[in-house]
Amino acid sequence: MTATENSAEWRYAAGKRENFQVQQFRHTASGIEGLDRVLNGGLIDGASYIIQGRPGAGKTILSNQVAFSRAAAGGNVLYVTLLSESHERLFQALSTLDFFDPQKLGQEIIYVSVFQTLRDEGLGAVVKLLRNETKRHNATLLVFDGLLNARDRADTDLDVKTFVAEVQDQAAFVGCTVLFLTSTRLEDNSPEHTMVDGVIDLSVELIGVRSVRQLQVRKSRGSAAFGGLHQYEISQAGVTVYPRLESTVACSGMIDENIENRRLSTGCPSLDDLIQGGVPQGSITLLAGPTGSGKTTFGLHFLSQGSEEEPALHFGFFETPARLLMKATSLGIPLQKDIPDVFEIVWNPLAENLLDKLAYQLLGWVAARKVRRLFIDGLGGFERAATHPSRLVEFFATLANQLRGLGVTTVMTWELREIPGSYMTTPSAELSAIIDNLILLRHLETDHTIQPTVAIQKMRDSTFDKSAHYLEFTEKGLIVGGRISGRAQPISLLDQPRGL
């Protein structure tokens, strides 16, 4: 069946389009992996989407990234503008981005402006032009930048609805996917909104002092997209979407399969003695304590036990890799840093991090290196990255499950502020459910001397030495000493800022 000028055929095609959709949903990857995950499969062939967002949100970069990905895969793209920056300026701006390939311009991707047609002849003429150009170019993707302008030119809502419907239908008829870009946030009940198959909302919010980019799929006909807000960033790589971990990462059944019934040595024999030889494989241990209590050193011991069978990873926010290595050297703790794939340090300075990005980075390293010993220094680094702290419990639960499923034994640090009389030993009550083991590093004051101590507060499903012990910092690292007798009092360090 060939497309003709006869509008009656298009009305017939409009009716048919519903059938097309029900029978088969063929997806094409958008070229933005995180977006495809959020959409749960990519863009549906022949479907129409609205990409809405204020200027600067990233619509142009996103749609061009999709266009170039389509072109690289051998498809043709028709990119239609109304009244916007000149195509030259656009190319100049895009030329700084990795996905831009100037060879594709005018070949696989053609850019045309239809402003004059709209101004002089109206919406109907634009529809016809698009039909002809899509056919002439054999386009499988049509980007229409300027839905708002089309709206202005329309005399009534019906005109807009007709415009969208006609463009949508003729594109669907030839299997061409459409992206309508608009700068207004269309209401959910607007005529455009009701016509299209999907609505993707890009926004830039001010949260505190941070500028946070968030993507939301407000409508998704034909596939169960993951709703809610997902963070994205714009960089030289273009748009990168980080789907919200706890919503898009499935809780797979393999969680319990990888757990072996054995212990991993902490690297500190005197500590192993307190906990039946080490931490249980696959468990998550929280190491809580104030600054200077030995958390980082503990991590070095734990990771020093890394090997080819048990690759080790230090995922931290505080100490630089150089500082860590220096510390290990000065304590005589061997880290096998020269043996490839056995030991790695991944450092994210405590800047404005994206929570999900951190998780994917961590899981990526863990999966790629088959990490078995993981030291996270510390939980606070994730916490500080969260723009919506209420997410953290579910986020950590998902992260923990993923790590378990990957066969990792994890030790995480948590910085405590010592308040007289009360200890906040975990970030929240719900979080303690995720923590299998809890080791407390506390400072006691005896005779006006600050004495580090260690105590096991919790070891899931196993017995342990319940008493607090002295903790010695020696030239060879940490050594757990004898039990503490009755009199010593927990130290009170009032108003000490956390993190120093």
Next chain:
Amino acid sequence: MALIVVADDEFLLTEMLSAYLEDAGYEVLTAANGQVAFRLVKERRPKLLITDFMMPLMTGLDLARTVRADREIADLPILLVTGAQGTIARRHAELFQHILDKPYNIQQLLAIVAELIGVP
């Protein structure tokens, strides 16, 4: 007054170029696509055609070919102004009197126009 036809789908560019050309003393007609440009060239027989490459309905390259294939207007001087298609255009350099890359310096363009059809 010497007539120039300017073909470019980008409205702002044709407006700006027309303004400069008119200030310089030429008469200008604009076309938003290759098909309209060809019609104008046939009907009005301008002294010069300035055309973009990437346009709807008919590209600047196809426009030039069509003009050259029509004996009545085959001698029309054509100035191609292009951003991304410079390389492709230069493979068919024989179709154009001059190929100018975007972004261009307007004074440079006016100098080329003067060279091709004289100053009004």
